[in-house]
Amino acid sequence: MSPDEVTVECSWKIENIDKVWEKILWKEKLSQLAEETNINNCFSMSKKTSDPCPCSLKICLTKNRNFIALQILSEVPMIEVHGQYEEYLMTVRGELLDEVDGSALYECRIDLPKMQSEILLKFCKLKEATSVWLYGISAVTKSVETSASVPSxxxxxxxxxxxxxxxxxxxxxxxxxxxxxxxxxxxxxxxxxxxxxxxxxxxxxxxxxxxxxxxxxxxxxxxxxxxxxxx
Known part of the structure; x- marks a missing residue:
């Protein structure tokens, strides 16, 4: 994906990286993300001091591609998934992969009921956390035809x-x-x-x-x- 094909917005402040879209692994199908991610794909999201809004991440595709599925490795045990126009799609509980010194690693696999050009991820059950680490994210996409491609x-x-x-x-x-x-x-x-x-x-x-x-x-x-x- 190039910068003009995807946009990413976060309700909290993204730390230690400038371009989130570069940290997303664009794939043909979901796989073992825990084995593919590395320290270069990790980033944290910090709560703004006076802003009470929950932590969320919005990813939009802009060049005739739609999301089919996503995979998230993070500290988040539950993720609300919303599609285009912030339509609620599902809530996904993460699978606990590891827990060390009070820090947990969850994997959320999201198979969308229908293709979406944008996805809003709302991170739930963060308790009193003011920062959240995201250790890896992968996305499966598919190209979609435009009306111009219909010959008659x-x-x-x-x-x-x-x-x-x-x-x-x-x-x-x-x-x-x-x-x-x-x-x-x-x-x-x-x-x-x-x-x-x-x-x-x-x-x-x-x-x-x-x-x-x-x-x-x-x-x-x-x-x-x-x-x-x-x-």
Missing amino acids: LSGKAAGANRLLASLMHGLNQGGKNIDSIETIVDKKLTEMEHRMMSRIDERLDRIEKRMEDENSRIIALLSDLKKQLIQ
């Missing part, structure tokens, strides 16, 4: 294109005082809604009539059966 329209998309062309033709008709294409679209949608409701009402009427006829037939059969039993 087909099916419903082609139908929508023809409808739009028809609407534009309506706008170009002389002598019509139409403010915008939204007016035409609203009118067309209203007409479509009325036609659909009319068809639904007709179908419901037919079903109701069929049910009434069937009920009448059943009542007649029961009546005949009752007469036969009485005789």
Whole structure:
């Protein structure tokens, strides 16, 4: 990844490094991160003196790539994961790998339910900590197609294109005082809604009539059966 392909923001102050994105291991699949990380990939995040906000790290991809999975080695036992527009996705409990002199090492493996162009990691259960160490982070990403790569329209998309062309033709008709294409679209949608409701009402009427006829037939059969039993 290059500087124009990824941005990283932290709610706390990042210590001892300038470029967090350089510390991320970009991978094709998750692996044994504990065996791959080293001291050069470690950094700490320190709480700002007067800022009560929790520690969080936001990573955004900007060049048609999305996150599939992430892996975090840190002192954090639990991480809240949020996606695009800070939509909550999941909470991941870390696996305790080691604990020495009160310092713990947890591994959080995050398999995303759907691809995301940005990830917000909220570090939980920090108690009264004013600094947190992150020992390693890896990310699995995948390229995504852009709309420009779609060569042509087909099916419903082609139908929508023809409808739009028809609407534009309506706008170009002389002598019509139409403010915008939204007016035409609203009118067309209203007409479509009325036609659909009319068809639904007709179908419901037919079903109701069929049910009434069937009920009448059943009542007649029961009546005949009752007469036969009485005789």
